[in-house]
Amino acid sequence: MEYKRSSALFAEAKKYIPGGVNSPVRAFNAVGGEPIFVKQAKGAYLYDEDGNKLIDYIASWGPMILGHAFQPVVNAVIEKTQLGTSFGMPTQIETEIAKLAVSMVPNVDKIRFVNSGTEACMSAVRLARGFTGKDKIIKFAGCYHGHSDSFLIQAGSGAVTFGSPNSPGVTQGTAKDTLLARYNDLESVKALIEANKNEISAIIIEPVAGNMGCIIPKKGFLEGLRKLCDDHKILLIFDEVMTGFRLAQGGAQELLNIKADIVTFGKVIGGGLPVGAFAARNEIMDYLAPLGPVYQAGTLSGNPLAMAAGLTMLKTLFEHEDIFKSLADKTAYLHQGLEKALEESELTYTINRLGSMISVHFTEEVYDFETAAKGNNSYFKKFFHGMLNEGIYLPPSAFESWFLNNALTYEDLDKTIDAATKVIKSL
Structure with a gap:
């Protein structure tokens, strides 16, 4: 060629x-x-x-x-475009897709839409920190959660040390709050928790990793994370930007039968347009502004074109399991x-x-x-x-x-x- x-x-x-x-x-x-x-x-x-x-x-x-x-998505976007492309005001379609998404995904009561997977993961971590009152998070080497500063971290000098920035522009101050564990290795997680008692707000993970190739969780690994989080009052965040609405209607949570505390979405939920979202049970989501103290906002969040594409995509998947x-x-x-x-x-x-x-x-x-x-x-x-x-x-x-x-x-x-x-x- x-x-x-x-x-x-x-x-x-x-x-x-x-x-x-x-x-x-x-x-x-x-x-x-x-x-x-x-x-x-x-x-x-x-x-x-x-x-x-x-x-x-x-x-x-x-x-x-x-x-x-996909023609139904294309038609939905064209139809919505003729009514205006952005308002910065509430629209009915935001509630429609929120209601449908919550009905499809286990263990969530409310969802908030943003504009990308990066924004969803960044907001989920901020919410977890605000809700728990703790600063540190654990992520896994090879898992990608977008290019927010908190996630651009490489391994430090040992298993129980904090990481260091792997991109210029990420500060050491940010890096100290991100701890790096090994995927499919519960012992590495336990060591980090033990070395940072009562300081970890959340563990964020791709339940099925997609950014080091497709990496499948070993039997007992995600179950072990769930127990560690329960035992130490840590929130478990599933980054389902790739797996959400792709592996099953309810994503990896449904397929693998593991409950997460906060779930992030992107990709499929936008039907090809820039959309992200994060969801959780009421007590966590109600910690967000305007109900709670954790601030998160976006002029284009819930953009009508993206909502039209996403709603049509999710309806198709909901009706054709x-x-x-x-x-x-x-x-x-x-x-x-x-x-x-x-x-x-x-x-x-x-x-x-x-x-x-x-x-x-x-x-x-x-x-x-x-x-x-x-x-x-x-x-x-x-x-x-x-x-x-x-x-x-x-x-x-x-x-x-x-x-x-x-x-x-x-x-x-x-x-x-x-x-x-x-x-x-x-x-």
Whole structure:
């Protein structure tokens, strides 16, 4: 395939946009080469500026669960646009989607809408700190909760020390309140709690991680976190920006049967438009302004266009629960095909999958960031570009989950498996 126009557009973009992109992973730094500029998308397919058609496995990093340009969502946005695009005032549709979301998600009574997953997670942590009166939080290496300062933290000198900033601009003062644990390792969490008694307000985690590839919680891990939180009066925050309304109607909480105290959402809940949200039981949510002392606000929160897209998406998922089984079945089919191709090679690999999330790692068992980092990145780069050349668009990073959409047909999956078989042989 040729990407002459994409290359020209990237060269132009770099003159005016830092790195030529508005989100770093798009720059292809992790895989080499230059990014593809997309012109349009429909269903399971992307169409780039050079006229290439690509089978899409990122689904805009998750929200396009029913495929691109899903017509009911498009129609809802167009209809709402004709009535005005933003008011900064209450609208009925905000209550409609809130009522539906609360009915679908277990263990929550109220929800507040914001504009991104980052904003949702940032607000959830502030709420947890305000509600508990404690400052510190525990997060997990490899879990991504957006680019708020509290989350851009790397490991410190030992298991029980606070972390240090991993981005210039994040202060040491902020870093001291973020403690870093290892995913799927309860002992690392216990050590942090023991070393910081009565100082931890919340533990925030992706219940199924998607930012170090798809990483599945080990049996007993989330249950152990729940018990630790109960025993030490710590709030458990599930970052379901990726998993919410994707793994099940009620997200990972429903699928894994674990109760969180605060849940954050994004991606699917916006139907492709910028939306985030956080939800909890009444006593926690009522601590928010204007009812309580914890301040959070946003002019574009509850924007009518985003609410129209999200409401239409959630209604479709609510009325057609079989979509989740369809997606899981398609992902399992893809898994089986990839497994067969890899088994016939001499490559070391592991495939992680849950629901409609899946990732391929060129290393042995992957269950946390450290094991994911052992993957053979040179193989992944060749695999990515080989698949791209075959018309398959994968996440341009070994540390990202693939997201399937329900517009994918079994013919698309067969094409993907055939392409993977060819590319793997070349590795």
